[in-house]
Amino acid sequence: xxxGQIRNGIVLDHITxxxxxxxxxxxxxxxLNCTIAMIENAESVKMGRKDIIKVGKVIDLDFDVLGYxxxxxxxxxxxxxxxxxxxxxxxxxxxxxxxxxxxxxCITSIEQELRHEFRLVDRERKLYRCIYCESxxxxxxxx
Amino acid sequence: MRNLIDIMELSTDELxxxxxxATDIIENPKKYAESCRGKKLATLFFExxxxxxxxxxxxxYELGGNVIGFxxxxxxxxAKGESVADTVRTVGCYADIIAMRHPKEGAPLVxxxxxxxxxxxxGDGGHNHPTQTLADLLTIYREKGRFEGLTIGLCGDxxxxxxxxxxxxxxxxxADMKFILISPEExxxxxxxxxxxxxxxxxxxxxxxxxxxxxxxLDVLYMTRVQRERFFxxxxxxxxxxxxxxxxxxxxTAKPDLAILHPLPRVNEISVAxxxxxxxxxxxxVLYGKFMRMALILKLLEVEV
Numbered sequence: 001x002x003x004g005q006i007r008n009g010i011v012l013d014h015i016t017x018x019x020x021x022x023x024x025x026x027x028x029x030x031x032l033n034c035t036i037a038m039i040e041n042a043e044s045v046k047m048g049r050k051d052i053i054k055v056g057k058v059i060d061l062d063f064d065v066l067g068y069x070x071x072x073x074x075x076x077x078x079x080x081x082x083x084x085x086x087x088x089x090x091x092x093x094x095x096x097x098x099x100x101x102x103x104x105x106c107i108t109s110i111e112q113e114l115r116h117e118f119r120l121v122d123r124e125r126k127l128y129r130c131i132y133c134e135s136x137x138x139x140x141x142x143x
Numbered sequence: 144m145r146n147l148i149d150i151m152e153l154s155t156d157e158l159x160x161x162x163x164x165a166t167d168i169i170e171n172p173k174k175y176a177e178s179c180r181g182k183k184l185a186t187l188f189f190e191x192x193x194x195x196x197x198x199x200x201x202x203x204y205e206l207g208g209n210v211i212g213f214x215x216x217x218x219x220x221x222a223k224g225e226s227v228a229d230t231v232r233t234v235g236c237y238a239d240i241i242a243m244r245h246p247k248e249g250a251p252l253v254x255x256x257x258x259x260x261x262x263x264x265x266g267d268g269g270h271n272h273p274t275q276t277l278a279d280l281l282t283i284y285r286e287k288g289r290f291e292g293l294t295i296g297l298c299g300d301x302x303x304x305x306x307x308x309x310x311x312x313x314x315x316x317x318a319d320m321k322f323i324l325i326s327p328e329e330x331x332x333x334x335x336x337x338x339x340x341x342x343x344x345x346x347x348x349x350x351x352x353x354x355x356x357x358x359x360x361l362d363v364l365y366m367t368r369v370q371r372e373r374f375f376x377x378x379x380x381x382x383x384x385x386x387x388x389x390x391x392x393x394x395x396t397a398k399p400d401l402a403i404l405h406p407l408p409r410v411n412e413i414s415v416a417x418x419x420x421x422x423x424x425x426x427x428x429v430l431y432g433k434f435m436r437m438a439l440i441l442k443l444l445e446v447e448v
Contacts (some may be wrong), residue, residue: 105268107249112226114253121339132249133270136335 003037003054010061011076012053017041019070020051026065026098029055047072064092071126093120095128099137106133145443146255146262150273150309155316157442161277162284164438165431172205178441178448179208185238186212187231188265189221189245194407194429195265195274199242202436211238228257235259240444242274261443269303275406276309277439278432282424283314283363285431286402290317296357298325299367299387299412301332303374306406307367308336315340322348323357327386329379330369354387359396364389366405366412366425390414397422404428 015023020040023029029036035056044050058077066073067089077085100116101108108114108130118128118137128137147153153161168175184203188196191214200210212234213219220230227245231254234241242263243251248270255262266272280290287293295314297307301324311332314320322341324332331350341348351357358364366389374380388411389403405413405425417423441448 103248105246105248105270107227107245107247107253107267110247111228111250111253114228130249132252133268134248134335 003039005081006035006054006056006078007081009034009057009078010055010059011078012055012066013050013074013076014044014047014072015051015053016070016072017047017049017051020053023051023066023069023073024053026069027061029053032057032059063087063089064095065098067092068095068098068128091120091123091126094118094131095137101130101133101135102138103130103133103135106130106135108132144261146251146264147273147439147443148252148255148262148264149271150276150313153273158277158280158313161435161438161442162281164441165281165434166285168434168437175206175437175441175448177207178446179203179206179444182206182208182239182444182446183237184208184210184212184440185234185241186210186214186265187219187234187241187243187245188212188214189216189219189243189250190266191215192244192266194432195244195272196242198429198433199263199265199274199436202433202440205433206437206440208239208440212242227253231262232257232259240440263439263443266305269305271309272305272406273309274432274436274439275306276313277435278428279306279310279365279404279406280313281431281435282404282428283402285427286424287362287400290314290320292319293317293362294321294323294360295363295365296323296325296354296361297332297365297367298354298357298389300330300369300383301326301367302330303370304367307332307365310365311336312340315344315346320346322346323361324348324350325352325354325357325387326350327352327383329383330386354389355393355396358393359398361397361401363402363404364397366403366409368405368408368410368412385411388412388414389417391416391420394420394422 037054039052041049071091073089075087096115096117117131121129203210227250235258240261242265244265248268251264301307369384371380401422402424
């Protein structure tokens with residue numbers, strides 16, 4: 001399968017295989033008026049299998065969202081056909097409105113316009129807790 | 144401006160300062176009788192409570208201040224659908240400090256963002272109840288004279304018991320602690336407290352089901368009630384509520400200087416016959432709670448006496 005190189009845009013590389021569509025949906029890439037290529041299960045020396053997303057224009061990305069969903073992703077910004085910038089992601093300290101607290105006793109279940117916010121409490125275990133009720137966030141990849 | 148939402152927001156030095164202040168209040172009550180003259184405490188209780196609300200109100204009155212507030216959500220604008228943020232923003236225009244109880248976990252944290260005055264968490268669902276922990280800590284300190292090197296038995300509902308969680312976190316900062324966690328299988332301490340607090344800090348603990356077996360080793364026994372309001376399923380509550388009942392017979396093997404604590408109210412988990420035992424500290428604990436709330440109000444209002 002051949003997918004051409006992009007001249008100006010973004011390549012999200014090293015996406016954990018199977019998580020590409022989650023990222024496509026959460027970043028609302030379907031709402032963009034440009035070419036998008038979704039490559040699933042591509043061969044990877046480092047990962048065995050991986051997903052790749054190519055976006056046909058440079059857009060603002062929320063690195064916190066991406067880092068939370070899949071901290072191993074590499075973001076390549078392409079300008080005039082050349083690699084202009086490469087970002088390696090990390091788990092963000094806090095994530096807002098990406099995931100919802102599922103604890104029915106949490107204030108987020110009733111308070112109007114309250115943002116759902118989780119704080120990283122254990123980087124090694126990739127564990128986030130709701131800042132209000134301290135419930136553990138759903139495990140990565142299960143939301 | 145300081146708030147108190149979680150007991151862990153107070154350092155061990157600050158806890159010691161509060162204990163020293165509370166002790167001074169106990170010994171010299173007249174010195175503090177006018178210390179909050181002209182100040183108002185708002186008690187916002189969106190959930191029923193007897194002792195905590197009255198303790199806060201008594202504390203403020205004994206400091207010479209005044210109290211406004213409500214004692215159930217039905218008599219507040221929450222019944223009309225007002226948000227917590229708007230309610231406390233309004234009350235913050237009238238009061239100098241707020242003590243708030245709410246059935247939803249995290250509600251007092253939301254309140255801190257709009258209140259404009261210090262907010263004290265007076266209990267948020269099954270989550271935190273830091274001023275109960277202040278009462279527990281003063282009781283332990285006055286009964287045992289120290290925090291270090293104690294074996295503390297926590298007994299009953301260790302899953303939903305917010306006072307247990309807060310006490311465990313607070314005491315985990317002292318040296319040579321050992322916890323005996325006594326509960327039925329269904330009401331064990333949540334795993335995150337085991338991993339994030341006890342294991343992470345290399346604190347000695349045992350999870351057991353027999354109160355009788357644990358009794359001879361304990362310096363402090365913290366009894367709890369199995370709380371009906373924390374269960375979604377009535378059948379589960381009925382099945383577990385009578386699991387541990389402390390009686391004079393069970394205390395026969397206990398140390399002579401054991402301190403028996405309970406956050407109250409009790410239902411039947413401590414026999415009334417135990418009340419006469421000099422090791423029963425739970426009504427002293429109520430009194431100490433008021434003195435610690437007085438010390439806390441002074442601290443958050445930055446009143447120096």
